[in-house]
Amino acid sequence: MxxxxxxxxxxxxxxxxxxxxxxxxxxxxxxxxxxxxxxxxxxxxxxxxxxxxxxxxxxxxxxxxxxxxxxxxxxxxxxxxxxxxxxxxxxxxxxxxxxxxxxxxxxxxxxxxxxxxxxxxxxxxxxxxxxxxxxxTTDEPYILSDCIFVRSHDKMVKVCIENILYIEAERNYCKIHCKDKEHLLVTTLKYLEEKLPANNLMRIHRSFIVNLHHIDEIATSHVVIGKKAIPLSAELKKQLLLHIQKV
CATH class of the missing domain: 3.40.50.2300 (Response regulator)
Incomplete structure (x- = not known):
């Protein structure tokens, strides 16, 4: 048969x-x-x-x-x-x-x-x-309230939002930086900004979204996350300080 x-x-x-x-x-x-x-x-x-x-x-x-x-x-x-x-x-x-x-x-x-x-x-x-x-093979990530599923070779990998340190834009790509791993997405930072939950994630520069829970220092023109200095736009600094108070 x-x-x-x-x-x-x-x-x-x-x-x-x-x-x-x-x-x-x-x-x-x-x-x-x-x-x-x-x-x-x-x-x-x-x-x-x-x-x-x-x-x-x-x-x-x-x-x-x-x-x-x-x-x-x-x-x-x-x-x-x-x-x-x-x-x-x-x-x-x-x-x-x-x-x-x-x-x-x-x-x-x-x-x-x-x-x-x-x-x-x-x-x-x-x-x-x-x-x-x-x-x-879809390059578009699946975004849920507490995690993102991103493509890695032939499978979709779960990335918890709480584990994301920051997201960096590289032209039409975005790199998600976690404590122990990086994930490259074929999408724009603008798309992620619109889709990701706004609770703890905030765009502080045209090329960066950061997780407010992981900010170690806030300086005049940058923030520090895991020893990485990330530029901070002057017009977004006030917004960032307001969000930090609510977290």
């Missing part, structure tokens, strides 16, 4: 459906069921959630296969392969609106079915790979 490749057969002709089920079993796929009427499809999917649906367009019941496909896609992301003896232009255009993964006209050969399913599986794997890659 092929792992993670379960298939639901929706076909109003039981003889044809049984033949398809036999072919799928020989190919190593698991058939979750055979449905002949439109009203039995959604309850079955809710219980088994197949990986692929073979959908006949002409069904017994109040809805045809295309109408059922629209219902399915409102709740699930399941690839649909249409099976139909009626391949006229109107039905084909209606079917295209549901973005099917394949369209097989009856009568079809076992090889037609096999190739359609294999191509569908390849397409699904490519889509999943792209989604995973996009999630892991």
């Amino acid at each position: 092929k792992k993670n490749n379960t298939i639901l057969i929706v076909e109003d002709e039981m003889i044809i459906a049984a033949n398809i089920s036999l072919q799928l079993s020989h190919l190593g796929y698991e058939v979750t069921g055979i449905i002949t009427k439109s009203d039995g499809i959604m309850p079955h999917i809710a219980q088994f959630v197949p990986d692929i649906i073979l959908m006949d367009i002409n069904l017994k019941g109040n809805l045809d296969g295309i109408e059922v496909a629209h219902l399915i896609q409102k709740e699930y992301k399941i690839p649909i392969i249409y099976l139909t003896a009626n391949s006229d232009e109107v039905n084909f255009n209606r079917a295209k609106e549901t973005n099917p993964y394949a369209f097989i006209s009856k009568p079809f050969k076992k090889l037609d079915l096999q190739r359609a399913i294999e191509l569908t599986i390849i397409r699904v794997q490519e889509e999943q790979s792209r989604e995973k890659h996009a999630d892991l």
Whole structure:
């Protein structure tokens, strides 16, 4: 049996459906069921959630296969392969609106079915790979009330805001300085200033945001954090002193 490749057969002709089920079993796929009427499809999917649906367009019941496909896609992301003896232009255009993964006209050969399913599986794997890659390679940090998740190689790393000493701008990059580590972000200081909670973090210079809890000294034109002298804008010094009193 092929792992993670379960298939639901929706076909109003039981003889044809049984033949398809036999072919799928020989190919190593698991058939979750055979449905002949439109009203039995959604309850079955809710219980088994197949990986692929073979959908006949002409069904017994109040809805045809295309109408059922629209219902399915409102709740699930399941690839649909249409099976139909009626391949006229109107039905084909209606079917295209549901973005099917394949369209097989009856009568079809076992090889037609096999190739359609294999191509569908390849397409699904490519889509999943792209989604995973996009999630892991996003440069934009996830900012919560007490921490930031920043990208580090192929994973997102949690940085607690209380552990941040200061944030330094370097053109379109920002470097987060913590006690024992630095994190480089592909974002602007302005973006971080707008998104970060303002409780303990404050911008004191066009190139620096500091954590008020970690300030060791306040001088005329700079502050000191962990032996690092950070420039202090004259117009922001008064604001800084007011914030320090509230912390």
